[in-house]
Amino acid sequence: MDRQPSQDARLNHLVAAHRNAITAYCHRRVHRDDVNDAVADVFLVAWRKIDQAPSDDEALLWLYGVARNVVHNHNRSARRRRRLAAKMASLAPSSAPNPEVQVVRRDEDERLLTAVDRLKPSERELLRLRTWEELSLAEIAEVVGLSTRAVQSRLVRTRKRLAVLLEQEERRHTAQTPRLVEKGGSL
Amino acid sequence: MSTDLFDRYATLDPVAEADSNVLDTADLLVAIDGRTTLMTTHDTIRPRSFRQPRRALLAAAGVAVAIVAVVGALLLVDLGGGESLPASPAPPAVTAAPALSAAEREALEIFERYHTAQNSRDVFTTMSLFTEDSVLNRNGVVLVGLDAIRDQHEVDFHVAAGSVAVDVSNIEVDGNTVTWDGRVETRDVGTWCTEGATMTIEGDAIVELSYSGSWVCAPSSGESLPAPMTEQEREVLAVLDAYVAAYNSRDVHGIVELFAEDATWIDWGLIQAEMVGWEAIGEAYGIVFNLTQGDQALTVSDAVVDGDRVTYDVVMHTRSFGPWCGSETITVRNGKIVRYDAGQGTSAGCT
Numbered sequence: 001m002d003r004q005p006s007q008d009a010r011l012n013h014l015v016a017a018h019r020n021a022i023t024a025y026c027h028r029r030v031h032r033d034d035v036n037d038a039v040a041d042v043f044l045v046a047w048r049k050i051d052q053a054p055s056d057d058e059a060l061l062w063l064y065g066v067a068r069n070v071v072h073n074h075n076r077s078a079r080r081r082r083r084l085a086a087k088m089a090s091l092a093p094s095s096a097p098n099p100e101v102q103v104v105r106r107d108e109d110e111r112l113l114t115a116v117d118r119l120k121p122s123e124r125e126l127l128r129l130r131t132w133e134e135l136s137l138a139e140i141a142e143v144v145g146l147s148t149r150a151v152q153s154r155l156v157r158t159r160k161r162l163a164v165l166l167e168q169e170e171r172r173h174t175a176q177t178p179r180l181v182e183k184g185g186s187l
Numbered sequence: 188m189s190t191d192l193f194d195r196y197a198t199l200d201p202v203a204e205a206d207s208n209v210l211d212t213a214d215l216l217v218a219i220d221g222r223t224t225l226m227t228t229h230d231t232i233r234p235r236s237f238r239q240p241r242r243a244l245l246a247a248a249g250v251a252v253a254i255v256a257v258v259g260a261l262l263l264v265d266l267g268g269g270e271s272l273p274a275s276p277a278p279p280a281v282t283a284a285p286a287l288s289a290a291e292r293e294a295l296e297i298f299e300r301y302h303t304a305q306n307s308r309d310v311f312t313t314m315s316l317f318t319e320d321s322v323l324n325r326n327g328v329v330l331v332g333l334d335a336i337r338d339q340h341e342v343d344f345h346v347a348a349g350s351v352a353v354d355v356s357n358i359e360v361d362g363n364t365v366t367w368d369g370r371v372e373t374r375d376v377g378t379w380c381t382e383g384a385t386m387t388i389e390g391d392a393i394v395e396l397s398y399s400g401s402w403v404c405a406p407s408s409g410e411s412l413p414a415p416m417t418e419q420e421r422e423v424l425a426v427l428d429a430y431v432a433a434y435n436s437r438d439v440h441g442i443v444e445l446f447a448e449d450a451t452w453i454d455w456g457l458i459q460a461e462m463v464g465w466e467a468i469g470e471a472y473g474i475v476f477n478l479t480q481g482d483q484a485l486t487v488s489d490a491v492v493d494g495d496r497v498t499y500d501v502v503m504h505t506r507s508f509g510p511w512c513g514s515e516t517i518t519v520r521n522g523k524i525v526r527y528d529a530g531q532g533t534s535a536g537c538t
Binding site: 024027028048049052109112113116127130131132159162163166 | 192193194195196197199200201202432436
């Protein structure tokens, strides 16, 4: 049961090798103020389960799996905190902006993000792992615990659903545009 | 729309424009370490080799306690001539002179800042108190300069996770030098003590920090030391550690392997049943995991081991039931759990 010095060295190695990737992962999924906490939590879990950590290339995928759980728990806690804060302030629950909102510059981007937000969480995660973490189908399968075939199938379905949702957003935007122009005009 | 939706979404990666204000590796290790100190699970049942506190931190943590008393004493010295302030006795451990010079006050202030930073695992504040010429003398090993001292502190902060009980005495301030004795009692690695640790301050910087300690200490005056942990108690904690790990992995087979073949398993909380033997216990955990589907984690704290049994508090976070907390006891003989007792538990007041 004794923890060997080499195990501490393994943690240090994990941190050094994958800190940036895990930080990026968390940054894409939690509020920017909470990124460091989430990253530390990921590596804390890694420290606790260092014996289970695979070596080399697979370690990052394993850490992504850990990070998925940490982010899930974190966001759930954050939602509870927001609801409580809203209740205390006698305000309707306000949704804190998603991380990606920070880089939205164009309406069409915003509509795409809105459509992505309407995907199921599991679909959204597959999409992000594919596009932002740039994982292969096999790697995604490793992270989320599905077969490669299942991941492929779900991504195809996600793409179709996203197209439908985006089209709905586009229609909604078109319907709203005249009213917005009338109210705000152009600067 | 010619561009693929996935490609478009890829361009909206927030990391591309993320702040660079993220933890570097050293800070991250410190942050992880800070969390481990909050997780009594690992404070109480962490394997010995990872719990062993480093001496610098132990001395530092101990001194910080006394520093509060020192500052209090200084305030009394400053205000002692006031009309309405009642006289208060100085803390007995502090032998600071009743009237301190400006240099001595400054030395104590740096002394306090150093130990506050140490206890916060704040490497930046710690290092802000040293200069490129500063010297750290640890048991005769001399480290010079910011890089070497920083490296040592980072190692200390990383390794010295865990709670320790500290007693500091004989703090003296003489000019720009602070001297103290430190005594650190740990539950499973014995007692570490140092005599005559010194910190020399010039201006607002530590120019030399020197200490030498030993794990062979004289008995503390007036109080008996806690009995060292026996091999049996270590074994009990090791089994608890393995149990928590298997539970959090939802490894029914791994859990059952930790039990004796004729073990008794009693749970008046979730299952409300008494089970005897491997098969029944395995079924019980199957039911538990089935009832608590989804993400759940068992966190153990405040483990108190006494002979062949350990009692500990648990908090379990489940998607189905929310947080649940209670107290459990396991009895271990010959390396196997022979009895598991889970109380009724509650979901009230759990966090």
